[in-house]
Amino acid sequence: MTAAAHPDAAAARVRPPLVRPREVVLGGVSTALGRHLGARPEVVRILFAAVTLAGGAYAVAAVLLAGNLFAEAIGAAPVLLYLWFWALVPREAGTPDAPRTRRVPVAAVLLGIAGGLALLLPFTWRLDQPVPLGLVESAAAAVLAIVWATTADARDPQRAASAPVVRSLAAGFLALLGLAVLLGAFVGSRTLVAIVAVTVVLLGAAAFVLPPLIARWNARAAERAALAREEQRSEIAAHLHDSVLQTLAIIQNRAGAGSEIARIARAQERELRDWLFAGTDPFAGDLATELRTMARELELAYAVRIEVVTVGEVSEVESAALAGAAREALVNAARHAGGDVTVYAEATPDTVEVFVRDRGAGFDPDAVPDGRLGIRESIVGRMTRAGGTAAVESGPEGTEVRIALPRGGRA
C-alpha cells in the first residue's frame, strides 16, 4: 500500500511545467502560472487585473494631482511583469503552424487605452510639462494596436476579419491626435510638442500604408518560394525520368522478365514512378491504384512482371469482394505462372470487370483438389456472394481469370 502510494505522492509534488497554452485569454501567462503553482488561473488573472488597475489609477492620480512623473513607472510595473512572463515562458509544444487564438481582442483594447489616455490630454495640458502627459503614451498604445492587428491578429482565425478595421481606426486616431496636438502646439507655441505631433501624424500615415505592403511582399515571397520548389521538383523528375528510369528499363530488358535482377529493377522503377508523380493521379484510392499497389507488392515477392491497364473511372474501390478476388487471381498468377501477367480493369456505368491473364502452363480448374480453396472459394465463391460472377479459363497458352461485378447492384 505504501509502496504503491509513494510514486503518486512523488508525482503530486512535481509541479506541472511552466508553459503557456495555445488558446488563451490574453497571453496565457495567468493560465501558465496558475497551472504551475496549483492555483486557479482565474484567481491569478483577477490578481493581475486588480494590481494593473490599481497601478494605473495610482499613476494617473499621482501625475494629475502631484505632477509626479515617476509614478508612471510604478503604475506600469504589473504590466511589465506580465510582459516579462509572456516573453520568457515557453509556449506549449504543438505544430508550429497551429493557429493561436486569444479571447481578448488585444488590438481593440490597446486602441481603447489610447483613446482613454487622449481624453486625459485636456487636463494634463495645463501642467507644466515639456510634452503633455498622455500624448506619447496614447500614441504608443495606438501604434501597438496597429502592430498587433497587423501581426498577431492577422494570423488568428477569429480576428482576421476585424483586424483591418481596428488597424484603420487606430491609424485614423493617430492622425487626428497628431493634428489636434499640432494645432494646440502652435497656439501655445511649443516646439517640442509640435515635433512629437508631426511624428504621430507620420506614424498614422505609415500605419495606413505599410501593412498592406508588407502583406503583399510576404505573399510574393511565399509564391516565389513555392514556384521555385515546384520547378526544382519537375527538373529532378525530368532528370530522373531521362536517366534512372531508362537505366532501370535497360536492366530489366537485359536481365529477362523472370530474373531476380529484373524484379528488383522493376520494383525500384515503380517506386520511383510513384514518388516522381505522386499527387498527379486524380483517382487515388480507386480500383486502379489498388491494382497497381498489389502488382508492385507481388513483383517484389515473385519472379513476375505485371502490367496493369485500366479503362474508365472508378471513384472508389467498388467493393472489397472485387478487390479481394482480383488479388487472389493475381497471387495465383504470380505464384504458379510467373513471367508476364496482364491485368485489365474496365469500368462502365453498369459493371466493373477485371481480367487477369498469365502465360503459365495452365491447369484444369475442375481438377484442383478440394483442399485448395484459392480459386473456388476466394475468387468464385466470393464474387457470387457479392452478386457478381467469376470464371477461369485455362489452357496451354496460359490462364485467364475474369471477374465481373454489376455496379449499383451491390449490397
Place this chain on the structure above:
Amino acid sequence: MTRVLIVDDHSIFRTGLRTDLGDAVEVLGEAGDVDAAVAAIAELRPEVVLLDVHLPGGAGGGGAEVVRRSAALLGEVRFLALSVSDSAEDVVGVIRAGARGYITKATSGVEVAAAVATVAAGDAVFSPRLAGFVLDAFGTAAGAPAVAASDDELDRLSAREQEVMRLIARGYAYKEVASHLYISIKTVETHVSSVLRKLQLSSRHELTAWALERRLL
C-alpha cells in the same frame, strides 16, 4: 531483312537493343537526338525507325518532332515508338504525330523484332497499355456515344474494333485475338490499323484534353 534505325539518346540502350535484335533485323545506324535522327532518316531511308519518345535537341518536341519533321517520308519510313514513359500524353502524342505503334523499353529483343516486322508490313503494334488508352480516350467505357455504325466514322470505334482493343488490353496476342473472335489474323490487323488511323486522324479535341488530363501514371 528489315532495315532499322535506332533513335535513343542513351548509348547503352542503343547498344543493348542492337545486341538483342541480333540477326533478326539489319541495323543501319543510330542517332542520339532529334536533329541527328531527322538527318539519318533522310539519308539512310530505313524501313522502320525505333524511336525513343523522349529525345533531346530540336525544338524540344522529342520523338513526336522527329516523326513530324520526317512527314514527307511517312510513306516509306515507319516509326515504332519505344518508351519508358507510360504517360498518355507522350504515347498518344507520338502516335498522333504518325508513329505506327508503341512498345515499352522493357520489351524483350524477340518481341521488339516481331513488332518491327509487323510495322514494316504496314500494320500497327498495340501494347495492352496503348489499347487501354484508346478505349479510354474514345470513351467506350463511359458508355457515352454508342459504337460507330460503319468502320469509317473517325470519332468512334466500331463494335468489332472495341472487341479487338479489349482483348489486346487483356494481354492477348493478335493470333489469340483472332482465334478468340473466330476471325483471321489479317482481319485483326486490319481492325488494329483502322483504330490507329482513327487515333491519328480523329479531330476529337477531347482526345488531346483527355491525354493531358491523365498525365503520367
